[in-house]
Amino acid sequence: MARPSRAHEKRAELVTAARRAVLERGILGLRLRDVAERARMSAGSVLYYFPSMADLLQEVQRQAVDRFCAAREAAAAREPDPRLRLITTIDSGLPTGPDDELCVLLYELGAYARRDPDYAAQHVRLFERQVTLYAGILDEGAAAGMFTLTREAAVIARNLVALEDGLGLHLLAAAPPLDAAAARDLLLAYASDATRCAL
Known part of the structure; x- marks a missing residue:
């Protein structure tokens, strides 16, 4: 039996991480790496769930x-x-x-x-x-x-x-x-x- 997808959960974690990053760093200094670090993921993993930082921040x-x-x-x-x-x-x-x-x-x-x-x-x-x-x-x-x-x-x-x-x-x-x-x-x-x- 296939394991259920955790994509929804991972996306929610990334939104939380991005929200924290915006609050801590501000929007102008924000980098993909900042979100990835807070989510304990690689930058590539972030982009797997959100095609771009703009997409992620739009959800935030x-x-x-x-x-x-x-x-x-x-x-x-x-x-x-x-x-x-x-x-x-x-x-x-x-x-x-x-x-x-x-x-x-x-x-x-x-x-x-x-x-x-x-x-x-x-x-x-x-x-x-x-x-x-x-x-x-x-x-x-x-x-x-x-x-x-x-x-x-x-x-x-x-x-x-x-x-x-x-x-x-x-x-x-x-x-x-x-x-x-x-x-x-x-x-x-x-x-x-x-x-x-x-x-």
Whole structure:
């Protein structure tokens, strides 16, 4: 009887190794050898399971996007009040600090989005999924009479995601110009103005 294939397991190990390598070395200095060492494999074995580093890192990115968005959606779903849901969503979108593994990973991998259409597509998917989350909360709050939106929900939602992205980038800088609490306050101030609701 033939032994079952371990390809799925090996691919998962490589994704984990690549994720660790990106977090430790950064995307710009990353080499195939770094991933191979962390996976305790040869570089040739890595390429057996993933034809290129780009393919491997795309899988790392895909999983990171899904984990990040799923966590935000789950946190929002636990709040029945649209006001609290909006605050919770804001809280779940900012990096908690330089040790926030998932956010660091997304920002590192986002650097490739300027040059690679496959990475760009994942980056767009991340952006649009978050916009959809915010827009749903804004529409629900408006329908319930809690929010008076100053613009269409989609416009406010896009601005919120863009603000999060910019503030998050600053929070993860080697010398951040503001801390997580200040970034949160800025987002809440914009959301309060855009909904005409004190948050």
